[in-house]
Amino acid sequence: MKRTIKEIADWLSIDSVDFVETVVTGVSIDTRTISQGDLFIPFRGESVNGHKFVEQAFEKGAAASLWLKDEPNPPKDKPILFVDDAELALQQMARAYRNQHRGKFIGVTGSNGKTSSKDILASMLTPFYKVQKTIGNFNNQLGLPITLLNLDEDTEIAVLEMGMSGFGEIEFLTKMAKPHFAIITNIGEAHMQDLGSREGIAQAKFEIIQGLDREGILFYDGDEPLLQHLVNKETHLQSKSFGFQSSNDLVATSIETTEKGSRFTVRGELNGEFFIPVLGKHQVKNTLNAMLVGKAIGLHEEQIRQGLAQVTLTDMRMQLVPTEKGIIFINDAYNAAPTSMTAAIQFVQTTSIREDKWLVLGDMLELGENEKQFHEQIASVIDESKISRVCLFGSRMKWLYEQLKGKFAEANLLYTNDDYEKIVQYINQYADDQSLILLKGSRGMKLETILKSF
Structure with missing residues (x-):
């Protein structure tokens, strides 16, 4: 943005300000990442008072700062x-x-695949429009407004990720963002402890339509009956479905994966063969929603094909990482829930990239009272005829370990509660230039720590 202090004061209904002509070109809540021209926003928490850093913010180039009225000793002669x-x-x-x-x-939400869908969509559109997207996980009640205020004036398309942990949060975000298009990637099990059931999760994600433009379109996972039920109840909602089932508006079939990415065929709203330089059947589904949005915005089929061919994802999403030792890792360690864990394991089991296939799996967090069952059920996904070795990390993975002891020889199954080095040593001992190793776990498990050793 590019606004004067006077214009921002009007937004905030502040009657009297100094430095009225000072221009602000963005916002920041962190002096470590502040940019020239930013408005610094100090928060006062239990352990840290951001007002202590206001002077430092000005030294680093801040144009102005907010200041809480009940906070003493504001700076003199500064735009406050x-x-x-x-x-x-x-x-x-x-x-x-x-x-x-x-x-x-464009608003994007869902249990899994939000960031990948955001990345795929933004990458696909970038050759044809000026696009900005949510950076990192700035997708909550603080992150989304920061993202909005840092949009350039001439940005043509903003792709905004919306995250949540409870009811009402997506509604709050979508009413702020007012998307012209909304995407629900899928319904998984994350946040089960807060929302009680998959039905509750679906209802919470579906709040995204509350801020959707009257002429807007919802794009949703049509393979998910819970979403289909909610869509059917909204008789005036414009919507398009995507997925693998033939009833969807855009259907993907004939998915083939190589080291370079995924090739697939679509039919319905678009028809033909497409390619993305991204691994995984679940990433193909995330691509379908981008294709539908692209068509709705006005791209023709060849532009969509061209845009998809140069897609890049944020790190730690099915990221192929070769190492000096010859081992190839698939770094999918950004997050995990049963749905995404299953999809990643199934990809490894079906790919022909390498013959010696390993799983390094960490705890899945925020699954509520059924977390033991969810971890144990992963055992039914793992095919011991296709997976050579399994390493499990975290207290909850002990439940999966107990299920796998009967399927794998003792030498091929490793469990540790909290020792990354134990897994590193095991990989160094048994993996070689024919090994493909999946790293998958919730963010709190930080499985990428293992990768750093290689």
């Missing part, structure tokens, strides 16, 4: 905006800027 609540002010500014922005906005 006094507010009652920093978080509410941030959100108020984001709504005002969004209402003035002329770009197309």
Whole structure:
């Protein structure tokens, strides 16, 4: 954004300000990443008071700063905006800027695949439009407004990821972003402990339509009956479904994977063969929603094909990592839930990239009272005739370990509660230039730590 202090003060209903002509070109809540021209937003938490860093923010190039009215000793002779609540002010500014922005906005939510779908869509559109997307996981009540306020004035398409852990959160975000198009990638089991059931998760994700433009379109996983049921109840909602079942508006078939990526055929809204330089059948499904959005925006089939061919994903999403020792890792360690864990394991079992296939799996978190059952059920996915060795990391993976002891020889199955080095040594001992090793676990397990040793 590019707004004067006076314009921002108007957004915040502040009557009297100094430095009215000072121009702000973005926002930041962290002096370590502040950019020239940013408005610094200090938060006051239990352990850290951001007001202590306001002077440092100005030294690093901040154009202005917010300041809580009840916080003593504000800086003298600096562009300061006094507010009652920093978080509410941030959100108020984001709504005002969004209402003035002329770009197309796309909201993306779902249990798994949000970031991959966001990356695929943004990459596909970039050759034809000026595109900005959510950086990292800035997808909550703080991250989304920061993303909105850092959009350039001339951005044509904004791809916005929306995350949640409870009811009402997606509704809050979507009403702020007001998307022209909305995507629900799938319904999994993450946040089961907060939402109680997959039905509850589906209902929470479906809140994204609450902020959808009146002429907007929802794109959703048509293989998921819970979503289909919710769509059927919204008689005035424009929607398109994607998936592997023939009833969808866009269907993917004949999926082939190599070291270079995935080739697949689609029929329905689009027809023909397409390629993405990304691994995994589940990533093909994430590509389908991007293709539907691309068509709705106005891309023709050849442009979609061209855009998909140069897609790149954020690190740790089915990322192929070769090493000096010759081992190839698939780094999918950003997050995990039963749905995505199953998809990654099935990919490894069916790929022809390497013959010696390993699984290094970490705990799946936030699964609620059925977490033991969810971990044990992964055993039914793992085919011992296709997987050479399994390493399990974390207290919850002990449940899977107990299930696998009867399927794998003792020498081919390793369990550790919290020792990365034990797994590193095991890999060094038994893996070679014919080995393909999947790293998959929830974010809190930090399985990428193992990769650093190679």
